[in-house]
Amino acid sequence: MAPMLGDWDGSSKANAVPQLDPCSSTKSVLYVDAYDSFSYNVVAMLEETLGVKVTVMTIDSEWPDSNISGFLQHFEAVVLGPGPGDPNVPADIGIMKDIWNLQDSELLPVFGICLGFQSLCLHQGVPIERLPYPIHGQIHKISTTSKDIFEHLPEVEVTLYHSLYANSASSTSTDLEYLAWLSLKDRPNVQIPMAARHLKKPFWGVQFHPESCKSEINACRALLRNWWKMAQRYNKLVGREGYCSLPSTVISPHTAPSPFPDAAYEMLSWSKSTSKISAFRSLDRPDLTAEAISEMFNKPGSPTVLFQSNGQYSIASVPSPGSWRFEYNVETHQLRLLQLCGDYKEAESYITVAQLWDALRYLMEMKKVDSGNSRVPFWGGFLGYLSYELGLTCLPHPGYAQASEPRRPSKTEKSSSNPAFADPPDVSLLWCERSIVVDNITGAIVIQSTRDTDADWLDETLQQLQQFSDSGNDTSADQGLDSLLRESKIQFPEETDYKQKIESCKAELEAGESYELCLTSETSITLPVPEVESDRLMFPWRLYRRLKTYNPAAFSAFADLGDTKIASSSPECFLNWDRESTLEMKPMKGTVRKSPGMTMEKACEILGSTKEMAENLMIADLIRHDLYGICGSGGVHVEKLLEVADYGRVYSMITHIKGKIRPNHPGFAVRHMCQLNTPNMSVHGLATLQRCLPPGSMTGAPKERSCMHLRTIENRKRSIYSGVMGFLDLGGGGSFSVLIRSAFTCSGGRDYTDNKQQTWRIGAGGAITTLSTAEGEWDEMLTKLRVVCNVFKPLDEGEKSAATS
Numbered sequence: 001m002a003p004m005l006g007d008w009d010g011s012s013k014a015n016a017v018p019q020l021d022p023c024s025s026t027k028s029v030l031y032v033d034a035y036d037s038f039s040y041n042v043v044a045m046l047e048e049t050l051g052v053k054v055t056v057m058t059i060d061s062e063w064p065d066s067n068i069s070g071f072l073q074h075f076e077a078v079v080l081g082p083g084p085g086d087p088n089v090p091a092d093i094g095i096m097k098d099i100w101n102l103q104d105s106e107l108l109p110v111f112g113i114c115l116g117f118q119s120l121c122l123h124q125g126v127p128i129e130r131l132p133y134p135i136h137g138q139i140h141k142i143s144t145t146s147k148d149i150f151e152h153l154p155e156v157e158v159t160l161y162h163s164l165y166a167n168s169a170s171s172t173s174t175d176l177e178y179l180a181w182l183s184l185k186d187r188p189n190v191q192i193p194m195a196a197r198h199l200k201k202p203f204w205g206v207q208f209h210p211e212s213c214k215s216e217i218n219a220c221r222a223l224l225r226n227w228w229k230m231a232q233r234y235n236k237l238v239g240r241e242g243y244c245s246l247p248s249t250v251i252s253p254h255t256a257p258s259p260f261p262d263a264a265y266e267m268l269s270w271s272k273s274t275s276k277i278s279a280f281r282s283l284d285r286p287d288l289t290a291e292a293i294s295e296m297f298n299k300p301g302s303p304t305v306l307f308q309s310n311g312q313y314s315i316a317s318v319p320s321p322g323s324w325r326f327e328y329n330v331e332t333h334q335l336r337l338l339q340l341c342g343d344y345k346e347a348e349s350y351i352t353v354a355q356l357w358d359a360l361r362y363l364m365e366m367k368k369v370d371s372g373n374s375r376v377p378f379w380g381g382f383l384g385y386l387s388y389e390l391g392l393t394c395l396p397h398p399g400y401a402q403a404s405e406p407r408r409p410s411k412t413e414k415s416s417s418n419p420a421f422a423d424p425p426d427v428s429l430l431w432c433e434r435s436i437v438v439d440n441i442t443g444a445i446v447i448q449s450t451r452d453t454d455a456d457w458l459d460e461t462l463q464q465l466q467q468f469s470d471s472g473n474d475t476s477a478d479q480g481l482d483s484l485l486r487e488s489k490i491q492f493p494e495e496t497d498y499k500q501k502i503e504s505c506k507a508e509l510e511a512g513e514s515y516e517l518c519l520t521s522e523t524s525i526t527l528p529v530p531e532v533e534s535d536r537l538m539f540p541w542r543l544y545r546r547l548k549t550y551n552p553a554a555f556s557a558f559a560d561l562g563d564t565k566i567a568s569s570s571p572e573c574f575l576n577w578d579r580e581s582t583l584e585m586k587p588m589k590g591t592v593r594k595s596p597g598m599t600m601e602k603a604c605e606i607l608g609s610t611k612e613m614a615e616n617l618m619i620a621d622l623i624r625h626d627l628y629g630i631c632g633s634g635g636v637h638v639e640k641l642l643e644v645a646d647y648g649r650v651y652s653m654i655t656h657i658k659g660k661i662r663p664n665h666p667g668f669a670v671r672h673m674c675q676l677n678t679p680n681m682s683v684h685g686l687a688t689l690q691r692c693l694p695p696g697s698m699t700g701a702p703k704e705r706s707c708m709h710l711r712t713i714e715n716r717k718r719s720i721y722s723g724v725m726g727f728l729d730l731g732g733g734g735s736f737s738v739l740i741r742s743a744f745t746c747s748g749g750r751d752y753t754d755n756k757q758q759t760w761r762i763g764a765g766g767a768i769t770t771l772s773t774a775e776g777e778w779d780e781m782l783t784k785l786r787v788v789c790n791v792f793k794p795l796d797e798g799e800k801s802a803a804t805s
Helices: 039-050 068-072 096-100 115-123 217-238 262-270 290-297 353-366 388-392 455-467 475-485 495-510 533-550 600-607 610-631 681-692 703-714 749-753 774-792 795-804
Strands: 028-033 053-058 077-080 110-113 128-144 155-166 176-184 187-198 203-206 274-284 304-309 313-318 324-329 334-339 346-350 381-386 427-432 434-439 444-451 489-491 516-528 555-561 564-570 573-577 582-585 588-593 636-647 650-660 724-729 734-738 742-745 757-768
Touching (some): 077 096, 115 155, 128 495, 155 217, 262 353, 274 455, 290 304, 290 313, 304 381, 313 427, 495 516, 533 742, 533 774, 588 600, 600 610, 610 636, 610 650, 610 681, 610 757, 650 774, 681 734
Parallel strands (some): 028 077
Antiparallel strands (some): 128 155, 187 203, 274 444, 334 346, 516 757, 564 742, 582 650, 636 650
C-alpha cells in the first residue's frame, strides 16, 4: 500500500460496512493533499471553522483494499487541495480523478481548491489552459453571484496562486454553474472563473486560496460554512449521515520506520559526564564582548562555535574534558564521532538520515538538563550547522537528494580532486558542556557547566573574567589580513548564465510548477594560505571579526569545526523555540539596498509593491503550513505580516509566525511519531527542524516541487549556504538562523599542509516570480553578494566599495 493513513487497517476490513455511531458529534472530512506547501493551512481552516475532524491522504495513495466506496463511507465530505502542476497530467492529480468517477449512489459532497477546482472543471469538459500571465501570491477582489456558497458575499478579497485557468468560453458544458469571476485589469474582456458548482452532483470548487493569511478571513470562513450547510443537507437527503469516523490519521512516512541506531547509544556514552543541572556563575561586564571572551578560552584552530541569537544572546563554546563533535554526510550516510580531549578517539558508522534524527532526539531526551540560569536560552548541548542538502532529505520524496542506500566510499576514493573545493559535511555539531553566554543588551555574562565536578572551574573562570581586560582589535593583524586579501581572486557568477537561469525559473512558474523559485548562485574567492602557522589558524577568525564589524547582524556566527570554517552575518531567523511550548519562525523575503537617498519610507513604498509583497506572502503561507503540520489546528498564528525592518546595509521585509506545541494534540505531519509523547521541547524542536527544512525562504513554494526544479536549474550543491546554524539546548530550547550573508570553506585543517591556496564560497540569490525582471534580480543578487564579498577586500578597497554599492 502507498503512503497511507495512520492506523487504518484495510486488510481486516476489506468488506466491512461502517457501523453507525449516533453518539459521535464530530463529523469527518477527507482531505486529498497534492503535496502543496499550503495543505495544512487548509486542513486547519476546515477544523477551526467547521469543527470537523480531517483525515489527510496524498494524491499518490491507494484506496484501502481498492475499496474507494467503502472507505469514503467514513466521511461526510471530501476536500481536494491545491498543488503544483497541471490537471491535464494524471500524476499531478492522482486519486482526485477517482472522486469524479463515483457512481451516483456513492456520491458525497466535494470541495475543490485551485488544482482541485481545475480538476473538477477539466472532468466536466472545460479546457484548462495557461493564463495570459501567472497570478501568484497576489490579492484580488472577485465578484460573485451572491448565492449558493457566496450567499451575502457579493465581493470577496482573496489570494491567488495559479498560472492555469478554466477556459469556460471554450466549453460547451452545461453541468457547471459559475459562481464568481475575476476581471483582469489590463484585459477587461477576459473573465476568469473563480468558483463553480455542479448542477446535478454535490461538487463545488474555488480557484482562489481561502486559507491564505491575506484572503478576507471572515468572508472565506462564511463561504466554507455555507458549503458545509449544503453538504450536510445533501447527506441528510440521501441518508449518508451517522457513519463512524476513522481513528486519528495523518500522512504516513513514505518509508518504513528505521531500526534504532546503535550510534545513539555510543553518542550517549560519550556524553556521560553531563549532569541534570547547569551550574553557573554570573557577572556584569558591559565592556566585554563575546568575541573577546571566545578568544580568551578557545585556542586558534581548535573546535569552536560562537553564535549570536536574535541579536541579544551570544553563546561561546568552551572546551572541556568531555568535549566531542560529530559529522554526517548525506550522500554516504557516514557518521563520524570525534573525541576532542584526552585520547582523541574517533568512531565511524553508517546510518540513514532518519536514524540520525532519531539519535539526536534520543540523546536530547536522555541528557535533558532540568535547571540552570533561566535568563539565558542555552545551558549546554549542541552548537553547529545543518546543510541545505540535509534539508532536501526531509522532503516527502527525497530520492533526488540522497542515495537510497548508504554508499560507502572506496579506499581509493577521495572527496575531491582539489581539497580547496571539497564539500563540507552536511551536519557538524559540537557537544558543549561548558559555555559562556553574553547578554549583549544588559552586559550580563553567565558562565555555566553541566559537569558535576566543575565548581572550581566556574569559580576560576569567574575570577578570570572579572580581571580580564579587552585590549581591542590588533591593527597589525588587520594589516596582515589586508596584505593577504590583496592577492585574492574572486570568481563571480556569469551574468548571462544567471539571467538565463532566471528565465528558466519563469518558464516553470508559467507552467504551474511553482509559485516562486528562490534562485541562487555561488561566488568563490581563492587566496593564499598564510605561511606562518599562527596566521593560518587565525585567518578564519579575523575574517569573521571583520564581517561582523562591516555588517552587524542579529544572527552573526563563527564556526571552526575541523576542516570546515564559517563566518556568518545572517539577519534571518529560521526557527526559535523556548523551553515551554512556543515555536517561532521569521521568514525574510524582499530586500532593498541602502543608499544615500534610500529612507525607510521609500523602502516601505518599494517593498509594498505587488511583486515584493507576493514574494513574502508566499513564504509566509508556506511557513504557516509547516508549523500547522507540527502544532495542529488552533496552534498557529501570525504575529506580524509583511513588516519592513532595517538590517544594517539593507531594508528587508519579514513575517513573524508563532506556533504552540501541545503534546496531546500533535500536528498532521507528526502524529505517527511516538517519540513526541513528551513535554521535552528539545524533542519537539528537532521534529520541527526535520519537518521544516530546508528553509522555505530559500526554496520557494510549493517547497518540494520548487526544490526539484532548482536542483536542475542551479546544477550544484548549495552545501552550507541555505542551510541553518544554531544551537540545541539541553534545557529544551533551540535557535537556528538561515545561513545567508555567509562565507564558508572546507580547505582548512590538514588540507593546508598540501595546498598553498584556500577557497571560500559565498552564496547569494533571490526569489524569482513572474513579475521578476532579469536585470532587477541580477542587481538584487549582487546587492546581497557585496555584503560578504567586500570583506574579502583590503579595508581601503572594501570601504570604497561599500560607499559606492
